[in-house]
Amino acid sequence: MKRTRLEGTPCPVARALDAVGDGWSLLIVRDAFDGLRRFGEFQKSLGLAKNILAARLRLLVAEGVLELAPASDGSAYQEYVLTPKGRGLFHVVVGLRQWGEDHCFAPGEERSVLVDLSAERPVRRLQLPAQDGRLLGPDDAVVKKAPVRKARAKR
């Protein structure tokens, strides 16, 4: 699939999906948030063929979402850790989680839960506030397109 044409898009959603748009990439990021660091740990968690996992990890390193680090136990293994850019995906992963909780489970079906570490209670819902603090839903916000790029020709 041609995705390159989205590269110059003024839409931040499209750019973000260009960087981490396939399901496996975001599942690797999820695992990294859960503390997984080694190739074998990701492979065990995702059940993914080694060559596909290796390609996805390379892509995430190339995008600056993960970086390689020496093994935390001093062994010769390399580990993958989230960069600040990778940690910036926290709300995306939480948003997917909350949507999955709402819409992808039968009543009573068991599921993992995101809890506040200090209080050990489930987190609340994500919120999108306006400048004055009102919480916004899909009908309360609109995308304002980037201005047409006349400026670029003037450079």
Next chain:
Amino acid sequence: MKRTRLEGTPCPVARALDAVGDGWSLLIVRDAFDGLRRFGEFQKSLGLAKNILAARLRLLVAEGVLELAPASDGSAYQEYVLTPKGRGLFHVVVGLRQWGEDHCFAPGEERSVLVDLSAERPVRRLQLPAQDGRLLGPDDAVVKKAPVRKARAKR
């Protein structure tokens, strides 16, 4: 790629990505939030081959994210509109947008902006509150796994 093994997973993130895990699906959802409704509108926006777009739209309808509706102008066209489940992806799309804004643009590069419709000012950042209102980041929350499914065998 085998994705079926994630179907029974207790992780809501994995289930959500099973439903809308490829980049195109979430870009179609983005377009639907922006008011696009017709096949031709999505095609023009995404520059996607007709057969691929048709397959993605079918998948989103099958997942209950989009539904078919009669054309809003009374013509014979069918339109695709977000269901409540589809509208539930709002925070996911906003999360991707804010991450894209932070990490996928050069300084000064033009980009579209999400504004509060009533105040016409940019929205604030997504927030994840704890039960007591503290805002949580990636180091403040942890996933508690679903209990091992002994209960199921006892039924």
